[in-house]
Amino acid sequence: MQEWLEVIIRTVAAIVILFFLTKLLGKRQISELSLFEYITGISIGNIAAYISLDIDNLWYLGIISLCVWVSVSVGIEYWTLKSKGVNDYIDGKSTVLIKNGKLDKSKLAKERVTVAELMEQLRKKEVFRVADVEFAVLEPSGELDVLLKKQYQPITPDMLGWDPGEEKQTYSVIMDGKLVKDELQQSGQNEDFLNAELKRQSLKVEEVFLAQIDGNNQMTFHTMDGRTLPQSKPASASGNEAIRQSIGRLRVELQLLEGKLAQEEHSR
Known part of the structure; x- marks a missing residue:
């Protein structure tokens, strides 16, 4: 050979x-x-x-x-x-590099991490002040996990006492102009539903670059020529009123949170 x-x-x-x-x-x-x-x-x-x-x-x-x-x-x-x-x-242990906004110099030296390298990792997490960090843990994989102090954490629906409901999976039922039958079946819909939605938007399967079904059975189409259907509609009068009411509730909730934070600060 x-x-x-x-x-x-x-x-x-x-x-x-x-x-x-x-x-x-x-x-x-x-x-x-x-x-x-x-x-x-x-x-x-x-x-x-x-x-x-x-x-x-x-x-x-x-x-x-x-x-x-x-x-x-x-x-x-x-x-x-x-x-x-x-x-x-074999895999190593996690190392706490920052605790209560204070750097642990001995742990930095042990892991051979410079302050410049630490700040680079923090910036990747969108953190620019060490004092804002409650904990920063260096994982065995080299990834830095960061927990901000409560007063610097983003507001979530849970903090405001809201229940946004369960988030459901989105399925991509058409990709590159081809039907993905497994995704369509997993979404709980059938080809009749998909064809009806395509007809409503005056589209064919081969004209669709990407089509997705969300948890509310709402479909979004991204066409080969760069369009997104259905197009977003301007808010109606009733929609604007609902938005104003939501903003009012948010203001009340924020005032309550500010009062609570002020009480905690006064107690400390």
């Missing part, structure tokens, strides 16, 4: 084997790498390259080595699931 043909066959075989072994390692191997998984990924890549190009040696030995690496990695993953101590040692 000619060398170039052998290299092609080996490379294709290495790609197929590596794909199935990576699937065996699971999604976490792709999204968040621990130190051991990082080492495993590099080693598996090197072995796959060896299988593809090293035609002077027995290529099946590389496959055996790949299987051993993956088996050890999967075994350690199951071990970390069973033992918290093993998990903390």
